[in-house]
Amino acid sequence: MQECYKVRNSEGFLVDSCTGEVVDFDNYTYQDYSNLEYYERASSQKRETEKEIKDMKKIVLNYLQSVMTEKEKEMFYKILQKIDEKKLDASFYLAIYEYILEREGKVVTRDYIKFLKMKGLGRHAIRQKKKLLRHVVREDPIIHYIYEYSGDKEEALRIYELLKKKGIMYGKAETRKKILLKYLSDQKLKEKLFEEERMKEIERTLLLLNIRDFDSFSFF
Known part of the structure; x- marks a missing residue:
C-alpha cells in the first residue's frame, strides 16, 4: 500500500501526494471559473438593458419637451423634484405628463398614443405610475374630482x-x-x-x- 504524504506543490500549497488534493485550506482559495463565460454574458446583457432604459428616458423626455407648453413644463419639473431619481423611468415621465393634462382638463392626442405604440410603451405601466404619483403629490381628492368635473x-x-x-x-x-x-x-x-x-x-x-x-x- 502506497504511503501518502503532505507535499508542497509548485504554487506553494500543501497537497496530498496520493490524490493531489489541497490540504492547506487556510491558505488556499478555490474559485470555479467554469461559468465565467455565462457571467460575462449576463453582465453584458445587464449593461445593455441599463443603456436601453437610459436611452428610452431621453427619448421620452425629448418628446415631452416638444409637446408641452411652458406652463406644463414648469409643472412637470416641479413634480419631478419630488421624486427619487432612482425610481424615475420613461413610464414615470409619461405618467407625470398625463397627470398634468388631467389637471388642465385636457386629453392625450392621437400623436401621443402613436408615440407610445411606436416605442412599445404600455398603458398599464403608466397607469401604475400615476397611482404612485398621486401619493407623491398628495393631492386633495376633491381637487382631483374637480379636474374630472364635466x-x-x-x-x-x-x-x-x-x-x-x-x-x-x-x-x-x-x-x-x-x-x-x-x-x-x-x-x-x-x-x-x-x-x-x-x-x-x-x-x-x-x-x-x-x-x-x-x-x-x-x-x-
Missing part, C-alpha cells in the same frame, strides 16, 4: 375654496364632495356664496381706504 371647473374650484374659507367643508373626502355637489347644483346657494364674498371684498376695500385716509390725515 361642468365649469373654474367655478367649481372657486366654490370649493370659498367653502373651505368659510369652514363649511368638513369630514372625509366623500362628505366634502357631497357638500361641493350641493352648492354646484343649487343656483341660489351659489349666488348667496358669491354675494357674501363680494360683500366681504367691499368691506375689505373700504377698510383699506379708511386706513389710507387716516394715514394721510395730518394733525395740527
